Structures are given as structure tokens and as C-alpha cells.
Amino acid sequence: MEIRRLGTVGYQEALDLQTGLVEQRRRGDVGDLLLLLEHPPVITLGVKTRNTRTNIVASDAQLAAAGVAVFQSGRGGDVTYHGPGQLVGYPIFDLNPHRRDVHQYVRDIEEALILAAASCGVTAARVPGLTGIWVGRDKLAAIGVRISRWITSHGFAFNVSTNLSHFDLIVPCGIQGRGVTSLEELRGGPVPMAEVEAAVEAGFLSVFKDL
Amino acid sequence: MANEVLMPQMGESIAEGTIVRWIKKVGDSVDRDEPLFEISTDKVDAEIPSPAAGVVLEIHVKEGETVPVNSVVALIGAKGEESSGSKGSEPSKSSEPGKPEAAASSPAPSAAPAPAAAPQAPAAPAASSGSVEELRRTKSSPVVRKIASEHNIDITQLQGSGISGRVTKKDILSVVESGGPKAAASTSAPAMAFKPGENVRIEKMSVMRKKIAEHMVFSMHTSPHVYSVYEVDFHRIATLRDKLKAEYEAAGARLTYTSFIAAATVDAIRQFPLVNASIDGDNIVYKRDINLGIAVALDNGLLVPVIRNADERNLLGLSRAIADLASRARSKKLNPEEVQGGTFTITNPGIYGALYGLPMINQPQVAILGVGSIDKRPVVIDDAIAVHPVCHLTLGYDHRLIDGAEAGRFLAYLKERLENFEA
Numbered sequence: 001m002e003i004r005r006l007g008t009v010g011y012q013e014a015l016d017l018q019t020g021l022v023e024q025r026r027r028g029d030v031g032d033l034l035l036l037l038e039h040p041p042v043i044t045l046g047v048k049t050r051n052t053r054t055n056i057v058a059s060d061a062q063l064a065a066a067g068v069a070v071f072q073s074g075r076g077g078d079v080t081y082h083g084p085g086q087l088v089g090y091p092i093f094d095l096n097p098h099r100r101d102v103h104q105y106v107r108d109i110e111e112a113l114i115l116a117a118a119s120c121g122v123t124a125a126r127v128p129g130l131t132g133i134w135v136g137r138d139k140l141a142a143i144g145v146r147i148s149r150w151i152t153s154h155g156f157a158f159n160v161s162t163n164l165s166h167f168d169l170i171v172p173c174g175i176q177g178r179g180v181t182s183l184e185e186l187r188g189g190p191v192p193m194a195e196v197e198a199a200v201e202a203g204f205l206s207v208f209k210d211l
Numbered sequence: 212m213a214n215e216v217l218m219p220q221m222g223e224s225i226a227e228g229t230i231v232r233w234i235k236k237v238g239d240s241v242d243r244d245e246p247l248f249e250i251s252t253d254k255v256d257a258e259i260p261s262p263a264a265g266v267v268l269e270i271h272v273k274e275g276e277t278v279p280v281n282s283v284v285a286l287i288g289a290k291g292e293e294s295s296g297s298k299g300s301e302p303s304k305s306s307e308p309g310k311p312e313a314a315a316s317s318p319a320p321s322a323a324p325a326p327a328a329a330p331q332a333p334a335a336p337a338a339s340s341g342s343v344e345e346l347r348r349t350k351s352s353p354v355v356r357k358i359a360s361e362h363n364i365d366i367t368q369l370q371g372s373g374i375s376g377r378v379t380k381k382d383i384l385s386v387v388e389s390g391g392p393k394a395a396a397s398t399s400a401p402a403m404a405f406k407p408g409e410n411v412r413i414e415k416m417s418v419m420r421k422k423i424a425e426h427m428v429f430s431m432h433t434s435p436h437v438y439s440v441y442e443v444d445f446h447r448i449a450t451l452r453d454k455l456k457a458e459y460e461a462a463g464a465r466l467t468y469t470s471f472i473a474a475a476t477v478d479a480i481r482q483f484p485l486v487n488a489s490i491d492g493d494n495i496v497y498k499r500d501i502n503l504g505i506a507v508a509l510d511n512g513l514l515v516p517v518i519r520n521a522d523e524r525n526l527l528g529l530s531r532a533i534a535d536l537a538s539r540a541r542s543k544k545l546n547p548e549e550v551q552g553g554t555f556t557i558t559n560p561g562i563y564g565a566l567y568g569l570p571m572i573n574q575p576q577v578a579i580l581g582v583g584s585i586d587k588r589p590v591v592i593d594d595a596i597a598v599h600p601v602c603h604l605t606l607g608y609d610h611r612l613i614d615g616a617e618a619g620r621f622l623a624y625l626k627e628r629l630e631n632f633e634a
Contacts, residue, residue, distance in 0.1 A: 046256070075256055101222035102255040128404045147221075148246065148258040 001093075001211045002030075003201050006037040011044065011071050011082065014090070018153040021092045025151050032211040034204055035090040036197055039082035041068040041163075043170055046077035046144050055079040058169035068169060075154035077131075077144030079170045085161035085182070087196050091204070093211055096150035106131055106143055109156055112203035113141045116158070119199040122186050130178075138181035160184060160196045214263040216247065216285040218278050221257055229277040230284065231256065233270060240266050240290065248284070263287045419512040430571045434609035438569050441606075441622045443629050445585055446599040451634055459530060468602070469505065470530040472582055473557060475628040477501055477522050477529075480555055483621040486578040487554045490612055504553030504573060505533055507540040508562070514540045515573055517553040526634060557582065560605075567603035577612050578621075581605035 009017070014037065024030045043056060043063070055078055056063075056070070063070065068081075082088055095105060110126055113133045117124040117140060124133040124140050133141045141158040159182035167180045183191045218228050228250040235241050235248070247261040268288040272278050405411045416424070448471045459466040480487045480501050489496045503521035507514050516536035518524070524532060539545050555576055560568020561584035568581045583603035590599045604625065608618045 077256075101224075102257060103222040103224050105222075106255060145255045146257070147255060149244070149260050 001032045001034055001205065001208060003034045003036065003204075005197060006035055008040065008084070009037045011039050011042045011069070011073075014039065014088075015071075015073065018090055018092065022148060022151050022153050025092050025094055026149065030092075032094060032208075033092040034201070035092065036200065037088050037090070038084055038086060038193075039088055041066065041081075041083040041166060042071055043068055043079060043081050044071045044073045044075075045079050046073060046075050055171040056169065057171060063169060066166060066169065068166065073144075073154065075144035075146045077142070080142050080144065080157060081162075081166050081170055082157055083162055083166055085159070085163065085184075085193075087158040087160050087193065087200060088156070089158070089200060089204075090155045091152050091208075093152045093208070094150060095147070095152060098210065100150055102145070102147055105147075105152065106145060108207050109143055109145075112207040113156060113158060113200065115203035115206060116196065116199040117141075117183070119202065120183055120187070120191065120196060122183060134178075135181055135186060138179040140181055140183070140186070158183075158196065158200065160191055160193055213268055213286040213288040214265065215283045216262055216287060218250070218272075218280050218282045218284050219259055220280040221250070221255070225280065227277050227279045230272050230274055232274055234258070235261070235267050237267050237270055240264075241287065261287060265289050417511060419509075423512055426574065427571055430574045433574055434572050434577070435611060436569075436572060436607055437610045437613075437615065437618070438605055438607050439615065439618050439622055440567050440583075441604050441626050443602050443604055443626045444590055444599050445602050445629070446590075446597075447630060447632055449600045451632060455634060459527060462527060464527055464530040465534045466526075466530050467533070468585060469533055469557070469559070469582070470526055471629065471632060472580070472604075473503055473505070473518070473521065473529045473533060474526050475625055475632065476555070476557060476580060477503065478628050479621055479625040481522065482624055483617065485613055485617055486606075486608065486621055488577055488612060489554075489575040490577065490609070491575075495612060498554045500554060502552050502554045504556035504576075505536060506556060506558035506570075506573075507537050509541060514545065514550055515553060515556055515558075516540050516545055516549050517551065519552065556580070561585065561602070567605045569605060570607050572607055572609055577609040578618075579607045580625075581607060 014035075017035070021030060021033060021035075025033070045056075058066070058068075068083075091109070093099070093105075095101075099105060099108075107126075110131070110133050114124050114126070117133065117135075122135060122140070124135050127134045130139075131143050132139050139159075141156050143156045144154050145152060146154045159180065161184040162180075162182050164180055164182060164185065183196065218230075221228065230248055231251045232249040234246050241247060241261045241264065243262070243264040244260040246258045247267075249256060249258050251257075265287040266289070267285060269286040270284070271286075272282070272284045278284065405413065445468070448468060452466055452468065452471070456466050484497050485495075487498055487501055489498070500520055501522040503518045504515040505518065507516060516539070518529065518532045518536065521529065521532075536545070536549065539549075553573060553576060556570075556573040556579045558568070558570045558579060559582045560570060561582055564584045564586075567583035570579045570581045572579050581604070583605065585600050585602040587598050588601040589596045590601060591597075592599075604622060606618050606622050
């Protein structure tokens with residue numbers, strides 16, 4: 001698995017990049033890749049919310065005031081927020097032929113992120129039925145995946161030092177009654193992004209060691 | 212030849228998928244491996260490529276619909292095959308994929324009740340007979356079916372451990388080893404919410420518990436349940452019971468309120484045979500026999516022994532049958548056929564004092580009577596208040612077959628019979 005740290009990338013730019021890489025992966029021009037990056041503030045809608053914005057609670061004016069754009073994306077899942085301080089990971093993996101199980105793939109991403117959180121000193125867990133990784137009732141990382149002929153794109157968003165108030169603009173993942181947290185909030189102090197990137201890389205390399 | 216496009220299995224634990232978008236429409240041409248539709252399961256969206264090159268002839272599943280894995284979702288035909296009028300037609304309106312398209316096997320009925328919509332393209336999917344449940348189970352692998360037929364085992368009678376109860380090779384081999392089909396093998400275990408070591412106690416469900424669980428879920432999925440509740444004055448029944456009790460006891464029978472309710476219910480069923488019916492595909496099956504099930508609570512479960520031909524028994528006969536079946540149900544001495552073949556069920560949610568209950572229909576029946584507690588209450592008679600025993604009766608009914616008006620008439624008749632009971 002090759003890991004590319006891309007820094008801050010615009011959402012549309014990242015979509016285009018993924019589309020290109022998925023095609024290259026399919027042709028075998030590249031191997032399995034994990035893209036790590038951050039996005040400028042943006043709200044994205046998954047396929048479940050195609051053409052509906054019920055889980056965005058803020059008005060267009062409020063969104064503009066907060067400097068948050070809205071994007072339609074092709075990933076699975078409901079609405080989510082990305083922004084500075086959030087480590088976004090886009091694995092471009094070919095699951096064919098040995099990993100052809102989408103649920104297992106999602107569980108594996110969770111596993112990698114739980115390992116990463118643990119090495120940052122935070123004990124996170126799965127909540128049955130609610131994809132993502134959780135600390136108590138709060139979500140630390142969200143997952144939304146797209147698979148096209150067993151090539152993956154989209155992935156996860158891990159809150160490191162995210163401005164959590166921006167999540168108030170939406171109902172994250174369409175799940176009512178649960179909150180959002182970040183490593184910084186849980187540790188009660190600044191967490192360097194590089195430390196988390198390294199932890200996430202180690203988590204992925206351990207869970208997806210055959211890639 | 213048209214190619215069937217199946218809902219792919221996207222993982223071990225995945226039994227169904229939701230189609231979120233058709234990338235190609237009916238009439239579009241498509242290349243092999245070109246994206247055809249998108250499905251969504253859990254947090255995953257997947258683009259499914261076409262299994263063949265050609266033209267989309269039919270789309271069987273609308274966007275937003277969820278169907279079991281391996282259901283036929285579309286047909287791809289060779290170019291030029293679209294001449295059968297499918298060009299530009301809307302996705303087929305069949306809302307229950309996996310269910311047989313009624314016309315599939317019958318030789319074109321002369322006056323088909325054409326669903327005003329688009330003309331149907333060629334024959335519908337072949338492998339479609341029976342319920343979705345059967346379809347899933349019989350869709351076991353050829354190896355499994357071969358083993359099953361070699362050993363004369365009916366796969367549909369087995370509870371497999373595979374997807375949706377599908378019978379796996381391991382299941383069939385263990386059945387063969389143990390010398391034939393047994394009651395429900397292990398059902399598939401979804402991801403556990405609890406683990407040993409947490410502050411919980413984990414216990415295997417009994418076979419009865421599992422059967423009840425399966426049946427309840429099945430009933431919930433099968434019948435749109437609707438309820439009506441009537442209040443019935445039991446003054447006359449109570450008076451009669453007190454009067455007749457000794458006489459019946461001398462004859463070796465226990466006269467309970469349930470006996471009266473059973474007798475009046477049988478009368479009401481005679482008047483309204485629809486509540487004694489079943490649904491079979493597009494047919495309504497009226498049963499000439501009235502086989503009355505009486506739900507009996509056991510320590511950790513329940514049984515519904517059946518009084519066969521209840522309409523041939525008088526109050527004494529019903530009283531005897533109810534007492535006999537209930538006692539043998541509790542001592543586990545019922546014969547298997549005594550819990551089968553019921554056509555209507557009476558259950559007693561009021562036994563611990565509930566005013567009334569909302570019971571689940573005992574499939575394949577279409578209605579169930581719930582008897583609430585019988586308590587003394589003030590009732591208004593000729594503008595005076597009297598204290599009478601009162602019972603709430605609930606009819607739970609399958610709205611596919613029984614409308615509120617019919618249920619209302621049935622209950623009104625039952626109420627009238629009970630309030631003016633003739634022994």
C-alpha cells in the first residue's frame with residue numbers, strides 16, 4: 001500500500017483526483033493507495049440524501065457566513081462535515097478478489113481507526129448498527145465508502161482538532177441524538193496532525209497488511 | 212436470449228441491497244462491465260457493472276427499493292431484441308421483486324387484467340415461484356440441492372445458516388449425518404451487541420423461542436395488521452356462568468369465560484367467513500372448517516392448540532376441548548397435529564389484567580381475537596348506572612383482505628351474541 005499525504009485539498013479537486021485514481025487503479029497503472037488530506041470547510045451529502053437537504057439544519061446564509069460550501073458526493077451514507085483539523089482518508093483499494101465484502105471492508109476501516117485512536121491514547125469503539133468509531137455517545141470518526149467494481153473510494157473523516165461547532169450546521173450522518181467529538185477534545189489539549197497521520201498509517205498497514 | 216441481472220451479494224453478512232440509482236434506463240444500450248446501477252448497503256454505495264453487453268430490456272426494481280441478494284433486477288437483451296415494445300417504457304411497476312410475476316408461468320390468459328401501464332416485455336424471470344422466503348432458501352447452491360435430492364431432503368423445510376436462512380453445504384451435510392431434517396438448525400448469528408464478560412448473562416434461545424421469534428417477524432412482514440377494540444358487557448355471561456357452572460362440573464367440564472367467547476366467535480365466523488380465510492397468491496381461500504386455535508401461555512413461550520371443527524361443538528363440547536388442550540399443552544402432551552391447521556385464533560392478553568392487547572396474527576390466518584381483562588365497571592343502562600363485568604375484545608386483522616367495515620361488523624355481531632348469549 002502506498003500512502004500519499006496531500007495536505008489541504010479542495011473537495012471538488014479531491015473528487016476529481018479520486019475519479020482519476022480509481023480508473024488508474026482499475027487499469028493497474030497504480031497499486032493500492034491511501035490518500036491522507038484535509039478539506040477546507042465543506043458539507044457533503046451522501047447518496048442517501050441525494051437531492052434532499054433535510055439533515056442540513058443551517059440556512060444558506062448561515063452556511064455562507066461560516067464559510068462552508070455544500071457538495072453532492074457519490075459516497076455511501078448521509079450528510080457530513082469536513083474541515084481543517086480533520087484527517088480525511090481516501091483508500092483507493094482493489095478489493096478483488098480476496099476482500100470482496102463491503103461490510104468487512106467498513107469494519108476493517110473501523111478497526112484501523114480504533115488502533116490509530118488507541119495509539120493516540122484514546123479508547124474508541126464500534127457501536128453496532130452505527131458505522132464509524134465512537135467514544136461514549138460521540139462520534140470520533142465517520143465512514144462513507146463508494147465501491148465501483150470492487151475499487152474503493154471515499155473513506156473516513158477522523159476528527160483531530162476539528163471545529164466541532166461546525167457540526168451544529170448538520171445532523172451528522174442523519175443520526176439524531178448523538179454528538180461528535182475530536183481527539184483534541186478528548187485529550188484536553190492540542191494534538192499534532194502529523195502524530196495522527198502516523199497513527200492512522202500504522203493502523204491501516206496493520207489491518208490491510210496484504211495490500 | 213436475455214441476460215438476467217441479479218442483485219449482487221456484496222458481502223458475507225449482506226442479504227439484500229437497495230437500488231439507489233439506475234445509471235442506464237430501459238432502451239439504453241450498455242457494454243459489458245459498464246456501470247448499470249448503484250446500490251447502497253449500510254454506509255457503502257456501490258456501482259454495479261452490467262454482466263453483459265446489449266440493451267436494457269426491463270427494469271424490475273425501482274430506485275429506492277430493497278430486494279434480496281440474487282433477485283433479478285433487470286434484463287439485458289441483444290441489440291434488436293427490444294422490438295417487443297419495451298422501448299421507452301417505464302420500469303416495471305412490480306413492487307415486490309422476488310415475488311413471482313403472476314403471469315410468468317401461466318399461458319397468457321386471454322383477458323389479462325392488464326395493468327394499464329406499459330406492455331410487459333418477454334417472459335419474466337424463470338426462477339420465481341413461492342414466497343421471497345422460499346426463493347431465498349431454494350436458491351441454495353447446486354451442490355446443496357444435489358445432496359438434498361440424493362437424500363430426499365426438502366431444502367425449503369430447513370433453516371440454513373447462510374444468508375436469509377439459505378442452506379449451506381455444511382448445513383445439508385449435518386442434516387444428512389444426523390439422519391434427516393430436524394427442527395430449525397442454527398440461524399445465522401449477526402454481529403453481537405454483547406460479549407461474555409460484560410455485565411450480562413447470555414443464554415441460547417430454546418427451539419420454541421426461536422420458532423416464535425421467526426413466526427412473529429414473518430407475520431409482521433406478511434400482514435398489515437389493523438385493530439379494532441370493542442367493549443362488551445359480560446353481565447349476562449357472568450350470570451349464565453354462575454348458573455351453569457355446577458351443572459357443567461357435574462358433566463366433567465369447566466365452564467370458563469373463554470368457552471362462551473369461543474362459542475360466540477364460532478357463530479360470528481359463520482356469519483363472516485372472511486375472517487376464517489387465508490390468502491394464497493392472488494386467491495382468497497375460504498375454509499369450510501372452523502378450526503379454532505386457543506393460545507396457551509407456557510413458562511417461556513406459548514402454544515396454540517387447535518379445536519378442530521369447533522363449529523360442530525356446543526358450549527359443553529367447547530369447554531371440554533379447551534380445558535383438555537390447555538392442560539395437555541402445559542404438560543407438553545399435545546400431538547403435533549393438534550397445534551396445526553387452525554383457521555382462527557383466540558388469545559388472552561388480559562390474563563394479568565391488561566385492558567386489551569394487540570396480538571399478532573397467527574399466519575396463514577388473517578385475523579385474531581384478543582380477550583382483555585374482565586373487570587367490574589360502571590356501565591350505562593337506560594340512563595342509569597349499573598356495575599357490570601366488562602371485557603374489551605380486540606380483533607387484529609390482515610388489512611390485505613379484511614377492511615375496517617368487515618371487522619367492525621364481525622365485532623358488533625360478536626358483541627351482540629355475547630351480551631345476549633343463548634346457552
